[in-house]
Amino acid sequence: MIRAGIVGGTGYTGVELLRLLLPHPEVEVQVITSRAEAGERVDAHFPNLRGVCDLSYTAPDPLVLTQLDVVFFATPHGVAMDSAPELLAQDVRVIDLGADFRLANPEVFAQWYGMAHRAPDVLREARYGLPEYYREIIAQSRLIANPGCYPTAVILGLAPLLEAGLLQQETLVADCKSGVSGAGRTGKVHLIVPEAADSVNAYGVSGHRHRPEIEAILSEISGNNIELQFTPHLMPMIRGIHATLYGRLRQPMSDANLQAVFAERYAQEPFVDVMPFGSHPATRSVRGANVCRIAVHQPRPGQVVVLSVIDNLVKGAAGQAVQNMNRLFALPETTGLTQIALLP
Amino acid sequence: MIRAGIVGGTGYTGVELLRLLLPHPEVEVQVITSRAEAGERVDAHFPNLRGVCDLSYTAPDPLVLTQLDVVFFATPHGVAMDSAPELLAQDVRVIDLGADFRLANPEVFAQWYGMAHRAPDVLREARYGLPEYYREIIAQSRLIANPGCYPTAVILGLAPLLEAGLLQQETLVADCKSGVSGAGRTGKVHLIVPEAADSVNAYGVSGHRHRPEIEAILSEISGNNIELQFTPHLMPMIRGIHATLYGRLRQPMSDANLQAVFAERYAQEPFVDVMPFGSHPATRSVRGANVCRIAVHQPRPGQVVVLSVIDNLVKGAAGQAVQNMNRLFALPETTGLTQIALLP
Amino acid sequence: MIRAGIVGGTGYTGVELLRLLLPHPEVEVQVITSRAEAGERVDAHFPNLRGVCDLSYTAPDPLVLTQLDVVFFATPHGVAMDSAPELLAQDVRVIDLGADFRLANPEVFAQWYGMAHRAPDVLREARYGLPEYYREIIAQSRLIANPGCYPTAVILGLAPLLEAGLLQQETLVADCKSGVSGAGRTGKVHLIVPEAADSVNAYGVSGHRHRPEIEAILSEISGNNIELQFTPHLMPMIRGIHATLYGRLRQPMSDANLQAVFAERYAQEPFVDVMPFGSHPATRSVRGANVCRIAVHQPRPGQVVVLSVIDNLVKGAAGQAVQNMNRLFALPETTGLTQIALLP
Amino acid sequence: MIRAGIVGGTGYTGVELLRLLLPHPEVEVQVITSRAEAGERVDAHFPNLRGVCDLSYTAPDPLVLTQLDVVFFATPHGVAMDSAPELLAQDVRVIDLGADFRLANPEVFAQWYGMAHRAPDVLREARYGLPEYYREIIAQSRLIANPGCYPTAVILGLAPLLEAGLLQQETLVADCKSGVSGAGRTGKVHLIVPEAADSVNAYGVSGHRHRPEIEAILSEISGNNIELQFTPHLMPMIRGIHATLYGRLRQPMSDANLQAVFAERYAQEPFVDVMPFGSHPATRSVRGANVCRIAVHQPRPGQVVVLSVIDNLVKGAAGQAVQNMNRLFALPETTGLTQIALLP
Incomplete structure (x- = not known):
C-alpha cells in the first residue's frame, strides 16, 4: 500500500x-x-x-x-x-x-x-503533470506540478492542433467558464449565493495567472511561441469548466480530417473523450469524473471551435493528481479513477 | 454474475x-x-x-x-x-x-x-423494499416494491419513535423538500429553470400519493393507525430530499434517551447515519450516496424534530433498489453501494 | 420632501x-x-x-x-x-x-x-411595524421596530386564525424556508455557492431569535400565550421566504369559512394577497415586490395548512420599512411601493 | 393614452x-x-x-x-x-x-x-429597432423589428469600434452566455432544472439564427462586410446575457483612447452604461432593468476584449420594445423604463 x-x-x-x-x-x-x-x-x-x-x-x-x-x-x-x-x-x-x-x-x-x-x-x-503529454517523464519524476484547472481544459483542447502546426498562432482565444468551487472554499463576499448565483461575469480579463501556464506548456508542446487571449468567467454553478477555444486554420481542412486529429491523438487516452464532430459537451457530463470531453466544430471554413469540458476538482485537480500518483508508482493509470459522472 | x-x-x-x-x-x-x-x-x-x-x-x-x-x-x-x-x-x-x-x-x-x-x-x-425494516422478508421475496423517495426519508426518520410508541399520533407533521429530479425527466413547463430555479413552492398540500404509502408502512411498523400531515415542496436544486419531521412525546424524555432510540435502532445499519444530537444534515452530504442521515432535536421539552436527508435518486430510488437486489441474491448488502457523496 | x-x-x-x-x-x-x-x-x-x-x-x-x-x-x-x-x-x-x-x-x-x-x-x-396589525399605532409613533423577515411571513399567515381563536395552541408548527440573502451580505463559508447552492438544510432548530418575536406578537394579537415550533431552513436561492404553517382547528370548519377568515381579514390590505383556497404560492411570485401571498388548505378535517410567501428583502425588510415610513409621514401607504414582482 | x-x-x-x-x-x-x-x-x-x-x-x-x-x-x-x-x-x-x-x-x-x-x-x-443606432429612422417608422437578445448585446458592444474602422474584421469572436429564459417558456427536457442547472454547454456552435442578424446590422453600421464567429452558451441562470467580444486593433491605441471611443459614442444614451476601463460587469447588475453595461479591456497591445451585459427579457426584448414604442409615439425614450435592477 x-x-x-x-x-x-x-x-x-x-x-x-x-x-x-x-x-x-x-x-x-x-x-x-x-x-x-x-x-x-x-x-x-x-x-x-x-x-x-x-x-x-x-x-x-x-x-x-x-x-x-x-x-x-x-x-x-x-x-x-x-x-x-x-x-x-x-x-x-x-x-x-x-x-x-x-x-x-x-x-x-x-x-x-x-x-x-x-x-x-x-x-x-518538477515535471508538469499532464499525463496525456508528459506521461513518460512523469513516471521518472519525484515532484509533480499538478496542472491548473483552466490549463488542463485549454491545453487538452488546443494541443493536438498546435502540435500539428495547424493553427495561426495570433488568433487564439480561450473563453473559459468555471464553477464557483474553482475559487476555493473561502468566505469571500463575491462568492456567496446572493452574489454569484443567477449571474455571470468575467474576471481577470486583463491577465490571469493561468495564462502564462497555458502559454508556456502550449509553446513547449508545439515548439512555437504561443500567445493567446484567455478570459475566465465565473458561472453560477458548483463544479465544472467549459473552455470554448477559437483558432484559425493555416490551410483549409475537411471536418473529417480535423476530427481525425483529435481522434487519433487521444485514441489511447483513458481520460480524454473525443465526442462526435459537432457535439456540444455539457459540464454536467463530467461531474465527479476524471474525464475531459472534447468536441470540434468548423462553423465556417478555416474557423475552428473546440469545446473542452472537465470537472475542475477532478480532472482539473484531485483526479489528475491521483492519475499522476498512479504513474509515479507504476500502477495502471486508471486505478481508483473509474467513477462515473453524476448526472443529473 | x-x-x-x-x-x-x-x-x-x-x-x-x-x-x-x-x-x-x-x-x-x-x-x-x-x-x-x-x-x-x-x-x-x-x-x-x-x-x-x-x-x-x-x-x-x-x-x-x-x-x-x-x-x-x-x-x-x-x-x-x-x-x-x-x-x-x-x-x-x-x-x-x-x-x-x-x-x-x-x-x-x-x-x-x-x-x-x-x-x-x-x-x-410484493414486499416493501425498505431493508432497515423488512430485511428478512425481502430476502425471501421475489417481487419488491421499492419505496418512494419521500416515504424513505420520512419512514426512516419517524419509525424508531413510533415503533417504540413514544409519539402522540395526532400531532405528526412531515414537511418535505425535494429537488426537481424527483419530478422525473420530463419536459414540463413548471420544471424549467426560469420557473423552478430561485423559487420555492409547496405542492399537493391537500393530498399526495406518498401520504397513504407513508401512513400504511408507519402503521404497520408501529402497530397503530398512523395519520400525518405530509407537505411536499419543490426546491431549486437537482437532487436531494430534506424531511423535517415534527412530533410530540407522550412522556417527557431526555435528549440523551431520545438520541439513544435512534442510535440503537440504526447501530448496525450500513446506510443510515445517525448524526450527533442537534445536528443539521444538508442534502449535499448525501449527494450520489446510498445514505440517509438523520439528526434529532428537542427544541422544547416534549417537542421532537427529526431531520432526515437522502439523495432521492439513490437511497430514495436506484440505490435502495440495488440494496434490495443484493438482499434478493444473498450478496452483502453494501456490494456496489459504497460511493462517497459528492461534496461540494 | x-x-x-x-x-x-x-x-x-x-x-x-x-x-x-x-x-x-x-x-x-x-x-x-x-x-x-x-x-x-x-x-x-x-x-x-x-x-x-x-x-x-x-x-x-x-x-x-x-x-x-x-x-x-x-x-x-x-x-x-x-x-x-x-x-x-x-x-x-x-x-x-x-x-x-x-x-x-x-x-x-x-x-x-x-x-x-x-x-x-x-x-x-418603540412600536412593532407590521401595518396590517398595528396601523394606527404606527402612525402615532416615532420609533418603529421593523419586523424580522420570518416573523412577517409567519404572523401574517397565522394571526387571522389566532385572532379569531380558531386554533389549538399546542400544535402550531412554522416550517420556514429562506433564500440566502436572509443571512446578509457577509463572506461566510457556509453561504458560498459550492456550499449553499444545490442543497437544503435546516438551522437553528433548537432555537432561533425570530421565535420569541413571533410568539410575543402572536400572543399579543391573540390575547393568548402562543408557543410554536419554528424551524428555519436555508434554501438554494437568493430571495424569498416560504412559510408552511400547521395548526389544528378547535372546532370543525368548512373550507369556505376558513377561506373567509383570511379573505375578510385582509380584504382592505394593499400588500396581502389572499389567493384562492388550495393555491400553492411560489416565492418567485413576490420577487422584488412588497407583497405577502397567502393560501389556505385543509387537507383533512381539522388540519389547517397555511402557505405564506414574501420577498425577505421587501415585505420582509426594506419594503415594509418604507410602508412604515409612509404611515409615519401620513402618506398613502402604497406610495413608492407598487413594483411588480420580477417573474421569471 | x-x-x-x-x-x-x-x-x-x-x-x-x-x-x-x-x-x-x-x-x-x-x-x-x-x-x-x-x-x-x-x-x-x-x-x-x-x-x-x-x-x-x-x-x-x-x-x-x-x-x-x-x-x-x-x-x-x-x-x-x-x-x-x-x-x-x-x-x-x-x-x-x-x-x-x-x-x-x-x-x-x-x-x-x-x-x-x-x-x-x-x-x-420594417426598421431595426435598436434606438442607439437607428433612433431617427425608428421615429418615422410604423413597423419595428425588435432586435434579438444576443444581437442587442453584441452590436452595442462591437459597433463603436467597427463604426470607427478600428478592428481587423477577420478576427472577431462573440462568445455569448445566456440565461435559460432566452429559450422561452416551453416545456423542453433540456431546459428543466436537473438538466440545465449546475451545468454549462455551448449550442448552435456551427450556426445560430442570430449570427446573420448580427452580421447584417454590423455590416450596415460599419459600411463593411462583417463576419464573426458567434458562439451561444446556455447558463444555469434565469435572466441575463453576457457577451464577451474579441477583436484586434488595426493600429495601436492607448487604453484611454479605446475607452473614449465608447464613452463618447454612448455619452447621451440613457440605456447604455459605459463602465470604467477594465471593469467586469455582471449580468445581475442589469436584472430587470433596461440597461446595457459595457466595459473595455486591452489585455495585450492590440487585443481588445469588450464585455457587454443585458437582461435578455428587458433591453434584449420587452424593454427595448417599449423604448421603441416611446420613439414611435414621440414620448421621452425613458418613459416607463426607469426600473432599477434587482440586486441581489
Whole structure:
C-alpha cells in the first residue's frame, strides 16, 4: 500500500482527494493536515465522509510526512515550495496541486504570484503533470506540478492542433467558464449565493495567472511561441469548466480530417473523450469524473471551435493528481479513477 | 454474475441504476429498454456513460426479459403490474421502482393512482423494499416494491419513535423538500429553470400519493393507525430530499434517551447515519450516496424534530433498489453501494 | 420632501432601501453611512445603481443625521439602540430594520441576543411595524421596530386564525424556508455557492431569535400565550421566504369559512394577497415586490395548512420599512411601493 | 393614452411587456391574446400580476387589434408576418419581438428560419429597432423589428469600434452566455432544472439564427462586410446575457483612447452604461432593468476584449420594445423604463 499524506485538507481539492483516495485499492491515507483544525475529525467538516473516514486533522509535521511514500499539497501557493525539498531529500514523492512548480521559470512565477520562488533548485526537477503529454517523464519524476484547472481544459483542447502546426498562432482565444468551487472554499463576499448565483461575469480579463501556464506548456508542446487571449468567467454553478477555444486554420481542412486529429491523438487516452464532430459537451457530463470531453466544430471554413469540458476538482485537480500518483508508482493509470459522472 | 434488465431506461432512476449497476462486481446489465429510443445507444442520451456503457435501448420483449435473473422497472405506474406476473412465472426477480406494488390494498391504489390494479394476485406477493425494516422478508421475496423517495426519508426518520410508541399520533407533521429530479425527466413547463430555479413552492398540500404509502408502512411498523400531515415542496436544486419531521412525546424524555432510540435502532445499519444530537444534515452530504442521515432535536421539552436527508435518486430510488437486489441474491448488502457523496 | 438617511448602507437591506427610496416621489435620500466604505461611491459597490444614485458613503455623524426627517437603521443589532435616543430627542423618526426594538421585554432581548439592552427607555416607545396589525399605532409613533423577515411571513399567515381563536395552541408548527440573502451580505463559508447552492438544510432548530418575536406578537394579537415550533431552513436561492404553517382547528370548519377568515381579514390590505383556497404560492411570485401571498388548505378535517410567501428583502425588510415610513409621514401607504414582482 | 395590444401573451416576453406596460403612464394595455388560454385570466398564469392586472386572454381578432394604436407581437417567427400587413393598413403601429422582420433580405430569412417570408412588401418597410443606432429612422417608422437578445448585446458592444474602422474584421469572436429564459417558456427536457442547472454547454456552435442578424446590422453600421464567429452558451441562470467580444486593433491605441471611443459614442444614451476601463460587469447588475453595461479591456497591445451585459427579457426584448414604442409615439425614450435592477 502506498502511504499517502495530504497537506491542506480543509479546501475543496483536499476533500476531493479524500473522496478519491479513500476507496483507492493501493493507497492508505495516513495523514491529513490543517493547522487551524488540528485535532478535529475530518468528517466533522465534511459530513459526506461520515462512516468512511476516521482521520483527524493534524498540524503538518515533517517528521511524520517524511515517513510517507507520497505527499499531496492542496495548499495556496508558497506552501509546497517550503516543504518539498525536505520531503524529496527523504525520497518522498511530492504532488503539488497548487501553483508552486507549474511555471518552470522562477521569474515568471515571481511576476504572476507576487513572491520570489524560494525553492528554485527543486523547481528544476518538477515535471508538469499532464499525463496525456508528459506521461513518460512523469513516471521518472519525484515532484509533480499538478496542472491548473483552466490549463488542463485549454491545453487538452488546443494541443493536438498546435502540435500539428495547424493553427495561426495570433488568433487564439480561450473563453473559459468555471464553477464557483474553482475559487476555493473561502468566505469571500463575491462568492456567496446572493452574489454569484443567477449571474455571470468575467474576471481577470486583463491577465490571469493561468495564462502564462497555458502559454508556456502550449509553446513547449508545439515548439512555437504561443500567445493567446484567455478570459475566465465565473458561472453560477458548483463544479465544472467549459473552455470554448477559437483558432484559425493555416490551410483549409475537411471536418473529417480535423476530427481525425483529435481522434487519433487521444485514441489511447483513458481520460480524454473525443465526442462526435459537432457535439456540444455539457459540464454536467463530467461531474465527479476524471474525464475531459472534447468536441470540434468548423462553423465556417478555416474557423475552428473546440469545446473542452472537465470537472475542475477532478480532472482539473484531485483526479489528475491521483492519475499522476498512479504513474509515479507504476500502477495502471486508471486505478481508483473509474467513477462515473453524476448526472443529473 | 446476475443478469439484470432495466425496463424504462430513459428516466433519471433508469440512468441512475446504470451508474450503480455498471461497476457492480456481481451484475451484468444485459438489457435496457425504451420503446421510444429503441436502437439508440444509451450514451447518446446520457453522455456521462460514454466509455463505460455499450448498451443500446431495445423495445421491451418478454422473451428477452424472461431470460434474466432480475428486472428493474423504472417506469410510470401501470407498467410493472402488466409485466411482473409473466416474469415471476419464469422465476425472474422483479424490483419495481414505480408505485405499482407499494400499496398493499388495491383499492387504496385505485383511489390515489386513478386506475384499477391489474395484478392484485402478485400484489399480494410484493414486499416493501425498505431493508432497515423488512430485511428478512425481502430476502425471501421475489417481487419488491421499492419505496418512494419521500416515504424513505420520512419512514426512516419517524419509525424508531413510533415503533417504540413514544409519539402522540395526532400531532405528526412531515414537511418535505425535494429537488426537481424527483419530478422525473420530463419536459414540463413548471420544471424549467426560469420557473423552478430561485423559487420555492409547496405542492399537493391537500393530498399526495406518498401520504397513504407513508401512513400504511408507519402503521404497520408501529402497530397503530398512523395519520400525518405530509407537505411536499419543490426546491431549486437537482437532487436531494430534506424531511423535517415534527412530533410530540407522550412522556417527557431526555435528549440523551431520545438520541439513544435512534442510535440503537440504526447501530448496525450500513446506510443510515445517525448524526450527533442537534445536528443539521444538508442534502449535499448525501449527494450520489446510498445514505440517509438523520439528526434529532428537542427544541422544547416534549417537542421532537427529526431531520432526515437522502439523495432521492439513490437511497430514495436506484440505490435502495440495488440494496434490495443484493438482499434478493444473498450478496452483502453494501456490494456496489459504497460511493462517497459528492461534496461540494 | 422627506429627508431620509440610511445607517448601514453596504448590506442587502440597505441597498434594497435605496432601490425603493430613490424613485419614491416624496423622499430624498440625503445620507447613507458606512464606516468601512466612507468616501466611496455607493454605485461602485452596487453597480445596479449606476446612473440613478450619486451618493457616496459617509461615516455616521450625529450632527448630520439629526438634520433629517427619518433615519433607517440597516445594521446588526446593537447599533440602532445607541443612536436612536439622540435622534428621537431631535424629533427625527427612526425605523430600525435590525432587531434592537422588536422584543418589548429587554430581558428577552438580552437572552436571545446575548447583550443587555442599552436603551430600555426608548424601547418602551418603540412600536412593532407590521401595518396590517398595528396601523394606527404606527402612525402615532416615532420609533418603529421593523419586523424580522420570518416573523412577517409567519404572523401574517397565522394571526387571522389566532385572532379569531380558531386554533389549538399546542400544535402550531412554522416550517420556514429562506433564500440566502436572509443571512446578509457577509463572506461566510457556509453561504458560498459550492456550499449553499444545490442543497437544503435546516438551522437553528433548537432555537432561533425570530421565535420569541413571533410568539410575543402572536400572543399579543391573540390575547393568548402562543408557543410554536419554528424551524428555519436555508434554501438554494437568493430571495424569498416560504412559510408552511400547521395548526389544528378547535372546532370543525368548512373550507369556505376558513377561506373567509383570511379573505375578510385582509380584504382592505394593499400588500396581502389572499389567493384562492388550495393555491400553492411560489416565492418567485413576490420577487422584488412588497407583497405577502397567502393560501389556505385543509387537507383533512381539522388540519389547517397555511402557505405564506414574501420577498425577505421587501415585505420582509426594506419594503415594509418604507410602508412604515409612509404611515409615519401620513402618506398613502402604497406610495413608492407598487413594483411588480420580477417573474421569471 | 396609447391603446396597446400584445399578441402571444403566455411567453416570457409577453409577461415582461405587461410588467413594463401596466405601470407605464402613457399606455393602456387593452388586449392580450392567447389562442390556447382564451378566456382565462392572465394573473392565473402569472401570479406576480395578481392585483395589478385584470386582463383575460382573448383569441387574436383582427377587428379588435385594428382598433388599437400599437400591437406588440411576442410570438414565434411566422406569426407577425401574417398579421402585420392588415394592421399597418389600418394605421396600427407594429412592434415585432420575434424574428419576422429582423433580416431585411427575405432569402436570408428563408435560409435561417426554414420558411419563405410571406410578407416581403411590409418587410421592406420594417426598421431595426435598436434606438442607439437607428433612433431617427425608428421615429418615422410604423413597423419595428425588435432586435434579438444576443444581437442587442453584441452590436452595442462591437459597433463603436467597427463604426470607427478600428478592428481587423477577420478576427472577431462573440462568445455569448445566456440565461435559460432566452429559450422561452416551453416545456423542453433540456431546459428543466436537473438538466440545465449546475451545468454549462455551448449550442448552435456551427450556426445560430442570430449570427446573420448580427452580421447584417454590423455590416450596415460599419459600411463593411462583417463576419464573426458567434458562439451561444446556455447558463444555469434565469435572466441575463453576457457577451464577451474579441477583436484586434488595426493600429495601436492607448487604453484611454479605446475607452473614449465608447464613452463618447454612448455619452447621451440613457440605456447604455459605459463602465470604467477594465471593469467586469455582471449580468445581475442589469436584472430587470433596461440597461446595457459595457466595459473595455486591452489585455495585450492590440487585443481588445469588450464585455457587454443585458437582461435578455428587458433591453434584449420587452424593454427595448417599449423604448421603441416611446420613439414611435414621440414620448421621452425613458418613459416607463426607469426600473432599477434587482440586486441581489
